[in-house]
Amino acid sequence: MKKFITGIAIACFVLLGMNTIAAQSLSQDSQRPEVIAKQEVADISADLSLSGDQERSLFRAYxxxxxxxxxxxxxxxxxxxxxxxxxxxxxDQLSAAVKKVLTPEQYKKWQAKQK
Structure with a gap:
């Protein structure tokens, strides 16, 4: 019985420790350039009706x-x-890349959103 209770206690500590590790990795991931760029492109895509190719190009630029x-x-x-x-x-590099990818109408909307 004593070994059973000890086993359950160890399992609980391991599970709690794994949750802490997962929470730390999530907070670190939110500052990665890819995560930030994905969020920026998602915001822009909704407003400008971007195609898949435009989204990929803008993602790389961001x-x-x-x-x-x-x-x-x-x-x-x-x-x-x-x-x-x-x-x-x-x-300026971002602006040039965006201008290259977007249509003139989309670029005007993007510029207005940046200010």
Whole structure:
């Protein structure tokens, strides 16, 4: 009987420990560039009626922007000239990629949504 109770107690501790590990990985995943880009594209797709090819292209552009932001902008002094220049550069790259993918009407709607 004692071994049975000990076994149940160990099983409970293992299950509780696994829940904690899963919760930590979910909070870390929400900051990944792919997750952020997917959410951005989903928001845009609903408003602009994007095709599958447009969604894939925009997803890649947004992932690239997020990776660059994480490398050179996020967590740094936003008033620093170098950080401001990097942010402008990456925003311009995103804008160019979006303009290349979207139709002129979609691009106008996208620009209006960005401001």
């Amino acid at each position: 992932v690239q922007k997020e990776v660059n932001y994480n490398k050179d902008v996020t967590g740094k002094d936003q008033k620093n000239a170098a950080v401001m220049a990097a942010k402008k550069k990456y925003d």
